[in-house]
Amino acid sequence: MLRTLYRLLPRREARQLILLTCWLALAAVLHGVALGLTGATITAFLADTTGILPWLSALLAAVAVFLVVQWIAQMIAFRVGSETARALHVRMGDHLAGLPLGWFTPIRQAKVVDLATTGVPQIMSYPALLLRPTITAVVTPLAAALTIALLDWRYSLALLAATAIGWYTSRFSGRLARTVDARRHAVEVEATSRIMEYATRQPVIRTDQRPDDAGDLSRALDEVAAASRRSAGTVLPGLLLFGFTMNVLFACLAGLGVMWLAQATLTADVLVGVLVVAARLTAVGSTGAELAAGLRLQRATLDRIVEVLDAEPLTTGRPAGRQDPVDCSGITVHDLGFRYDDGALVLDDVSFTLPDRGLTALVGPSGSGKTTVARLLARFWDPTAGRVELAGRDLRSMSAEQLYAQLATVLQDDYLLDTTIGENIRTARPGATAAEVTEAVRAAGLEAMVAALPGGLDYPVGPGGSRLSGGQRQRVCVARALLKRARLTLLDEATSALDPENSRLVLDAARLLAERGMVLVIAHNLETIAGADQILVLERGRLVQRGTHEELKDVPGLYRKLISAGQRF
Numbered sequence: 001m002l003r004t005l006y007r008l009l010p011r012r013e014a015r016q017l018i019l020l021t022c023w024l025a026l027a028a029v030l031h032g033v034a035l036g037l038t039g040a041t042i043t044a045f046l047a048d049t050t051g052i053l054p055w056l057s058a059l060l061a062a063v064a065v066f067l068v069v070q071w072i073a074q075m076i077a078f079r080v081g082s083e084t085a086r087a088l089h090v091r092m093g094d095h096l097a098g099l100p101l102g103w104f105t106p107i108r109q110a111k112v113v114d115l116a117t118t119g120v121p122q123i124m125s126y127p128a129l130l131l132r133p134t135i136t137a138v139v140t141p142l143a144a145a146l147t148i149a150l151l152d153w154r155y156s157l158a159l160l161a162a163t164a165i166g167w168y169t170s171r172f173s174g175r176l177a178r179t180v181d182a183r184r185h186a187v188e189v190e191a192t193s194r195i196m197e198y199a200t201r202q203p204v205i206r207t208d209q210r211p212d213d214a215g216d217l218s219r220a221l222d223e224v225a226a227a228s229r230r231s232a233g234t235v236l237p238g239l240l241l242f243g244f245t246m247n248v249l250f251a252c253l254a255g256l257g258v259m260w261l262a263q264a265t266l267t268a269d270v271l272v273g274v275l276v277v278a279a280r281l282t283a284v285g286s287t288g289a290e291l292a293a294g295l296r297l298q299r300a301t302l303d304r305i306v307e308v309l310d311a312e313p314l315t316t317g318r319p320a321g322r323q324d325p326v327d328c329s330g331i332t333v334h335d336l337g338f339r340y341d342d343g344a345l346v347l348d349d350v351s352f353t354l355p356d357r358g359l360t361a362l363v364g365p366s367g368s369g370k371t372t373v374a375r376l377l378a379r380f381w382d383p384t385a386g387r388v389e390l391a392g393r394d395l396r397s398m399s400a401e402q403l404y405a406q407l408a409t410v411l412q413d414d415y416l417l418d419t420t421i422g423e424n425i426r427t428a429r430p431g432a433t434a435a436e437v438t439e440a441v442r443a444a445g446l447e448a449m450v451a452a453l454p455g456g457l458d459y460p461v462g463p464g465g466s467r468l469s470g471g472q473r474q475r476v477c478v479a480r481a482l483l484k485r486a487r488l489t490l491l492d493e494a495t496s497a498l499d500p501e502n503s504r505l506v507l508d509a510a511r512l513l514a515e516r517g518m519v520l521v522i523a524h525n526l527e528t529i530a531g532a533d534q535i536l537v538l539e540r541g542r543l544v545q546r547g548t549h550e551e552l553k554d555v556p557g558l559y560r561k562l563i564s565a566g567q568r569f
């Protein structure tokens with residue numbers, strides 16, 4: 001566990017953890033030495049009280065140093081605990097930000113929520129509470145055994161052997177429980193995912209009268225209860241086995257003493273001294289074993305953090321097999337192919353260019369791949385085949401900052417931050433003046449709505465924008481995109497939740513943006529499409545037609561079929 005933590009932590013925090021381990025190891029050695037000296041002092045007291053002074057002085061000195069070192073170690077431990085948790089949160093947050101959106105399945109989202117809210121805070125207690133007894137359980141018996149060599153080297157060896165046996169017993173019982181813990185965790189994650197689904201899909205569950213969904217949830221919760229019982233059932237035999245082994249080892253040490261007494265190779269005072277130490281070491285070992293369950297859980301948590309961190313992020317660098325960049329200041333899409341996870345190909349051999357200025361409309365039947373094209377242009381995923389270039393540079397060779405500085409999006413599943421309308425719009429360009437924000441609000445058709453809301457731009461939108469209607473949310477997103485004035489603006493279904501008047505306002509804004517940069521609109525609205533400088537027609541993941549409305553409207557093909565369906569298709 002320690003090794004994994006060192007690997008995960010940034011250099012500064014890892015160094016602090018090493019420092020803490022050294023202090024704890026020193027404290028454990030001093031603890032063992034003090035125990036050994038206790039045995040020697042008792043032996044000296046029983047043998048001849050006059051010889052006790054040097055042992056007693058050594059014992060007191062060892063105890064004093066031990067207490068000081070232990071205090072320092074504990075102070076460091078609390079600080080390292082909180083810094084470790086913070087560093088893990090930051091590391092996970094940074095890593096999640098670089099993962100493709102396809103990674104965020106509901107079950108993985110549940111895992112991440114569980115790790116961020118429960119797992120990582122639990123790990124905070126590892127340096128502060130669990131590391132010390134773990135190190136003590138191993139190091140203190142070793143140090144005590146070596147100190148006992150001052151009294152009898154045979155006992156020293158016997159204690160070393162007993163320590164090794166105790167250690168292996170504890171590891172064996174831990175291994176038994178780990179498999180059950182893993183199973184329990186899997187059903188807990190499944191239950192969390194069911195709970196999230198049950199909570200978020202209430203409208204569907206109620207209106208569709210789906211009693212099975214509640215059944216799924218209660219089955220998942222039953223499984224959690226059963227797995228917890230199984231887990232408790234495995235921990236108990238492990239603890240009993242460890243306790244039994246400790247008692248057998250203690251009896252063996254006593255038996256050895258009796259045998260050596262009978263052979264007159266050991267005196268009774270040494271035997272008493274050694275057995276006192278052995279009894280104390282049994283207690284130290286048992287404390288370590290009792291905390292082993294907590295340690296196991298933390299190790300499992302750490303394994304799950306490693307699993308998240310091992311997920312392949314979208315990388316930045318020169319892509320393999322890259323061809324010479326095309327001299328174009330807009331977007332060029334070359335032979336694009338894409339499949340979600342290992343599913344079917346949803347885009348196949350798609351190539352097109354967006355000139356550095358102008359409005360392009362992407363049209364096609366539902367499921368033809370329009371949103372997927374927009375997602376690849378925004379690099380939410382990397383293409384399975386082909387490439388996307390912005391001003392001649394493959395998106396994969398650009399850092400996230402470089403790309404997103406040039407990109408504004410209004411997507412179907414856009415999210416508003418839990419702050420005011422004004423702040424949400426301003427996230428696009430924090431340095432924007434009040435006049436620029438007002439202009440974006442006007443151009444997005446938000447003016448009347450903002451005036452009607454209490455507080456105007458200071459109106460809080462609620463989590464995810466829940467205090468706004470669908471159309472209001474969409475217009476805030478449009479205003480945000482307008483304020484950004486990016487080189488490329490992607491509008492996916494941007495006018496779907498708008499009434500005709502506001503829809504026209506947004507289209508005017510899109511045309512305005514298209515005078516300064518590239519605008520790609522995915523729309524089902526004839527007015528938008530007819531006014532575009534270029535129309536791209538997708539059918540089942542393939543680009544089947546391109547041109548202007550005038551060029552395509554009378555040509556037999558999908559476009560003519562689509563527009564013949566009416567104003568909206």
Ligand SMILES: Nc1ncnc2c1ncn2[C@@H]1O[C@H](COP(=O)(O)OP(=O)(O)OP(=O)(O)O)[C@@H](O)[C@H]1O
Nearest residue numbers: 102340343346364365366367368369370371372373
């Ligand atoms: N996250 C996803 N995981 C797996 N498959 C997906 C995912 N998103 C979309 N698809 C599939 O990819 C195909 C193209 O979907 P896409 O959303 O790009 O189509 P679209 O043309 O935008 O459709 P619509 O007009 O209905 O929004 C569909 O078959 C869809 O089922």
